[in-house]
Amino acid sequence: MVEPGRRRRGALRPSGSGGGGMIGALAELRGVSRAFAVPGRRGAVLHAVDGVDLAIHRGELVGLVGESGCGKSTVARILAGVLPPSAGTLRLDGRALDSLTAAEARAALLRVQMVFQNPHASLNPRFTVEEIVGEAARFHRLVPPAALADHVAAQMLRVGLDPSLRRNHPHRFSGGQRQRVGIARALAVRPDILVCDEPVTALDVSVRAGILNLFLDLRDQADLAILFISHDLSVVGHICDRVMVMYLGRIVEEGPVDALFETPRHPYTRALLADARRPSSSASRPPPIRGEAPALSDRPSGCCFHPRCPIATPDCATRAPVLRAIGPGRRVACHHDGDDGSIA
DSSP states (O other): OOOTTOSOOSOOOOSSGGGTTTTTOSEEEEEEEEEEEOTTSTTOEEEEEEEEEEEEOTTOEEEEEOSTTSSHHHHHHHHTTSSOOSEEEEEETTEEGGGSOHHHHHHHHHTEEEEOSOTTTSSOTTSOHHHHHHHHHHHTTOSOGGGHHHHHHHHHHHTTOOGGGTTSOGGGSOHHHHHHHHHHHHHTTOOSEEEEESTTTTSOHHHHHHHHHHHHHHHHHHOOEEEEEESOHHHHHHHOSEEEEEETTEEEEEEEHHHHHHSOOSHHHHHHHHHTTOOOSSSSOOOOOOSOOOOGGGOOSSSTTGGGOTTOOGGGGTSOOOOEEEETTEEEOOSBOSSSOOBO
């Protein structure tokens, strides 16, 4: 899928404040929640994100995985400043966003840019590539007007596009080329962090490897931090340094990719890996997940995974587990230790 030997880089750090992973982070979510009113149901609230802690360091490629509807995209939008949290704090370079002036907040959020899932819908069809890539840099006066054309050409070259095509409109490009335009647009404001929300899901399989290798190049050459959101664990396993597993708005497990894939500790993680046909360290494959995930507006009591969990006990239905450290860079939210089924 990607070139071999391209993934690992440096020491991995946990996100949890208990493990010291927040120190020196470029961006952090601390106890972040986001609730939405449910249309047509007076007083009903949908908790899309519930108490999430997350930290991203320079040069780190972090995966955020989970089933559709678990809150991954909401986390992405909060981190990029598109959505404000209902509770908790977004911190950039150690400074809480809500403590900054409006001008300081705008400047800070320019350093976090999003790459969206669908390149067909995320590019303005009326604009040329030159206008799409250069618009934000022009608006925020990051580049002198006389140098804007050269700046756009440089961003196109960084993502593997011919600058001579800069006056074409998006419909003249393939899906993979459009996604490269979207990445060039994000790079044009000189970010430190890319938030990539399912960036290869809408692309043909034949062009996904090129986009994934581009993210690795950007991480290695520009020392960018990247949050890579996906439901495809095979992709995450190839390119990410660290992975966080999300279920119904909560982080249920976190760890370095190799360790988490080899010894998953949460039953949900085990089931996801089994569905992805990844080998686990145990001789037998875990049982499939029972049923379907409930709606976020009807989150179960206690451990939100207990109605589908093959090892749930009565305690799981009444007591919500805490995301706790279980080793270097490893955290899990489960009343069972994940190895022998004993209660923690």
